[in-house]
Amino acid sequence: MAEQELDGQSFDLVVLGTGLEEAIIASEAAAAGKSVLHIDRNPYYGGAYASFTLTALIEWAVCHRDYRQVPVVELLVGTKTGREEESQQQLTDQPTFVIGKNSRETAASILAKQTTGSRVSEALDRLVPFATNSICIDEPDTTTKALLELLKNDRNYQIELAPKVAMCRGQMIDLLIDSGIGEYVQFRGVEHNYLVRDKGVERVPESKEDIFASTTLSLIEKRKMMRVITTVADQEQSKSVVGQAGDVQFEQLLRDRFKLDGKLLDAVLRCVARVGLNESVDAAEGCRRVQRYVASMGRYGRMAYLCGLYGGGSEIAQSFCRLCAVAGGTYVLGQDVSVEPASGSAGFTVSMGMGSIKASKVVMDSTYASNVAPVCVLSRAICILDAPALGEDTTALATYVGNSGIVSMLYVTQATMAAPKEKSILYAWVEGQLSENKELLCSAISATRGTASPLMTLFMETHSLEACSPMSDDIKLTNAPNAAVDLDSAVVAAHSVTKLILD
Numbered sequence: 001m002a003e004q005e006l007d008g009q010s011f012d013l014v015v016l017g018t019g020l021e022e023a024i025i026a027s028e029a030a031a032a033g034k035s036v037l038h039i040d041r042n043p044y045y046g047g048a049y050a051s052f053t054l055t056a057l058i059e060w061a062v063c064h065r066d067y068r069q070v071p072v073v074e075l076l077v078g079t080k081t082g083r084e085e086e087s088q089q090q091l092t093d094q095p096t097f098v099i100g101k102n103s104r105e106t107a108a109s110i111l112a113k114q115t116t117g118s119r120v121s122e123a124l125d126r127l128v129p130f131a132t133n134s135i136c137i138d139e140p141d142t143t144t145k146a147l148l149e150l151l152k153n154d155r156n157y158q159i160e161l162a163p164k165v166a167m168c169r170g171q172m173i174d175l176l177i178d179s180g181i182g183e184y185v186q187f188r189g190v191e192h193n194y195l196v197r198d199k200g201v202e203r204v205p206e207s208k209e210d211i212f213a214s215t216t217l218s219l220i221e222k223r224k225m226m227r228v229i230t231t232v233a234d235q236e237q238s239k240s241v242v243g244q245a246g247d248v249q250f251e252q253l254l255r256d257r258f259k260l261d262g263k264l265l266d267a268v269l270r271c272v273a274r275v276g277l278n279e280s281v282d283a284a285e286g287c288r289r290v291q292r293y294v295a296s297m298g299r300y301g302r303m304a305y306l307c308g309l310y311g312g313g314s315e316i317a318q319s320f321c322r323l324c325a326v327a328g329g330t331y332v333l334g335q336d337v338s339v340e341p342a343s344g345s346a347g348f349t350v351s352m353g354m355g356s357i358k359a360s361k362v363v364m365d366s367t368y369a370s371n372v373a374p375v376c377v378l379s380r381a382i383c384i385l386d387a388p389a390l391g392e393d394t395t396a397l398a399t400y401v402g403n404s405g406i407v408s409m410l411y412v413t414q415a416t417m418a419a420p421k422e423k424s425i426l427y428a429w430v431e432g433q434l435s436e437n438k439e440l441l442c443s444a445i446s447a448t449r450g451t452a453s454p455l456m457t458l459f460m461e462t463h464s465l466e467a468c469s470p471m472s473d474d475i476k477l478t479n480a481p482n483a484a485v486d487l488d489s490a491v492v493a494a495h496s497v498t499k500l501i502l503d
Helices: 020-031 054-064 083-087 105-111 118-128 136-138 141-150 171-179 208-213 219-232 235-245 250-256 262-272 283-296 313-324 434-449 490-502
Strands: 008-018 036-040 072-077 096-099 187-189 193-196 200-203 305-308 330-335 337-341 348-352 356-367 372-385 397-399 406-412 424-431 455-469 475-476
Touching: 008 020, 008 424, 020 036, 020 313, 020 356, 020 475, 020 490, 036 313, 036 337, 054 072, 054 118, 054 455, 072 141, 083 330, 096 118, 118 141, 171 313, 171 330, 171 490, 193 262, 193 434, 200 434, 208 219, 219 235, 219 262, 219 283, 235 250, 235 283, 250 262, 250 283, 262 397, 305 313, 313 330, 337 356, 356 490, 372 434, 397 434, 406 434, 424 434, 434 455, 455 475, 475 490
Parallel strands: 008 036, 008 356, 036 330, 193 397, 356 475
Antiparallel strands: 072 096, 072 455, 187 305, 193 200, 337 348, 348 356, 372 424, 372 455, 397 406, 406 424
16 A cells, blocks of 8 residues: 555554564464554564575675664675585684674675666675675685585575574464464475484384384383373373472483483483573473473374474464455555654654555554663574485474583475575574684584585574663564574563554
8 A cells, every 4th residue: 555545644553573473473463353553664674583595695784683682693605616625624714704783884884776687687686795704805706606506496495584484383373273374385394303412312202102113222221212202292290290399400301310311311301391500490491391292292193392384483474464364454565664653643644755654552562662771682693504414305403412501493495485406504502692602512513413504694683672761551572583493482472452442
């Protein structure tokens, strides 16, 4: 709809940003009979959950990302040839392009520049000003050749900014079913769950059949795992165990009651219950997490999680946007907006170019607010590999347990339509600043990829933003994706906002 057609109109709700939380809120408000205007200043859907082709990812990093939410992006390109030589190459040895928080002026001039070349040549031109590694500067032809080879399959990649999966018996899957979106959004089962340590990669035995069939567990270890599966996964038995243990942490319960340590402890604590390094989880909550995991297995096969095709989070966000549009919502993309209190009356004035709209309530992605500060920091890595590291036609979750931290990982291939044949993508993320966690991320990737070599690795630091001063009760901010591997927290956050704006 043209801006001129919107000028002067009034809406019950204006939503800024098309991330997953905003999309859910907009669809539910429209379904409740509210008039909704949904705006995104970007030319794409998904916000912090967006997925991109390779060239679009480079364009996002240089031109479209919010520098407060993602202050640092580093792009590393593999250039060595020969499998043996590549397998020995360290991520820190590769050409580096650093697009830091002080690169805004350079990015602005690139965005304003009129381009007439192909999308591949545009991507290369956009990276050149940010070269920092001596190989990039001294051997530009080598770097360019490596990039051109990688970008040949540009459109066969769907790279997610915030990869997540959906628990089979989780709130996201229930919401998709209830809304009808589940009838056309496509998923692939996450077939494997791996524990990764510097010694190697081991599959986590998730069922009695897995435990009996395992060739890496001793007889004593199998008995211990069976005891955990049969006791903790049963609500009545776990309730009795927790009552006897008293007020203890889940880790302590596993150590004392079930005598778990080493890789068995890591498998249950980190890979199944998903307890973070510094996370405080009591015995009761830990048992509930294991029960949800086990209950999810069997709903759609033997796996506990589903992974969306074509870039899951972005596809789901777009589906909720379509649902909002069907219910009467209005959409505007690629328009800068500002929000001010309406003069002389309640509500707000939302300005877009030459047009202005009146809104009773406003929900916005926190990057649309002017006075915000970071409250939570994540370090992420996206590594494109030249071969399938954990299987050719499969999807897997992995957890790296190192001496200095724990890293969550998602591995995808052509099975999710996210990578071309014979290639794979390994996502890794951990809480904390990139300067403190880059070495940890590199260790996690190196321990998982085996003989597969990195073709390109993107590191970034992402911030959740929070208002620095009190805001009107009729303005609600949404959150950036958190460190959880599944999408349920986004559903919970969206529903809490929806309840407030509909009351």
